Amino acid sequence: MARERELSEDRSQERQQKTLSLRISDVLHDRLERVRDVLSVKAGSRVTTSEVAKHLLESADEERLELVELMQKPTDALLMIREKHAQGVRLSKNEWTCIAYYAHRGMEWFTGGHSNILPDSYIAVVKAFLAVYDILPDSDTRHQDYYFGNLADSEFTAKRPITSDVVLKAAAHCIHKVETAKKPYRPLYVGRNLYHALDSENITDTTALNEALAPFWKALWRLAARGHYRVCSLPLRAPKAAGGEHYEEESFLPPVSESVPDGDFSLSFSTLDNTDLSILFVFPGTRGAMYPLSRYPMIAAFRAMLFGICDDSEMQHWDGEMFYAYTSRNGDEIDVSFRAKDNGITFGFSSREWAAVKRLFAKAWNSPEVSRTWDKLVEEYGEL
Known part of the structure; x- marks a missing residue:
């Protein structure tokens, strides 16, 4: 089935508008939609399909078509890029651009109003941008204002025109604020700078580009995996080939426990088909509840909630994508309660119990078996 789209081209020399009507396939239409998403990010507003087609016609070259x-x-492309990197093969500019695009998509994804991205990851992206910025053939690029706007906050102002020195100072200010802010500081749009520089600047030295970005691969990949999960709702995991290696349905990791006055909180771990993780969170007491946490996204959301809410403040709550938690006063004590949004079942804890659960999870993630499994899942899902 074909679709018909009107594509407009403005020829200023002739001072007239010419309209070109084409019938295009569903596949080509889907491709234009994908490019429209990419260009909309750069423009800061939604562009039309006709504008996308015009852009491609005006700038059609082999490099653009490769991107x-x-x-x-995206899944096949990112897995291919990861394999090339693992083999020590130099990545093309477009392959780095693909990584940067999904990294910035991941950075701008707030789950339930929260971003679980580590401060070091924000810093790595700013430094990656600076590394690319340093190898640009023209230091007085016309994109200075754009870069400055994504780096600076209300505390850092500068007079126009924005120069390269001002961009560098704004980047240094951004890094310093991430490192020293009392409350988490999230420079939400710094990922756009790296993507824009790779996509729009005239970078021809691929060797220099790979050397500049190599130190930041781990952080960029994890953010790209997060962005990919946001867009595709899939981990970056190669599918098992039909008739390929057989995996055990489950394997078990050593359990972990933490004592409280009336017994032990404990965690039992199993791997699901050797590809994901499942946890059984066991409460103390002879009739203690057993609460399942299955697969990385749910476990990551629970850990973010657990460590994101404190047990020393009466007026606190956590409203995440999967879990809701809040504190309340019980005499002189502060209690903490949480519930999963998909079932509404609520569990309450004293402040001492909540602290014990935090110690339990911290102890578990310090164990080599859990840590090794978790690191693998972070590579596939990103920092959720």
């Missing part, structure tokens, strides 16, 4: 092909099948 379009990568964006068409």
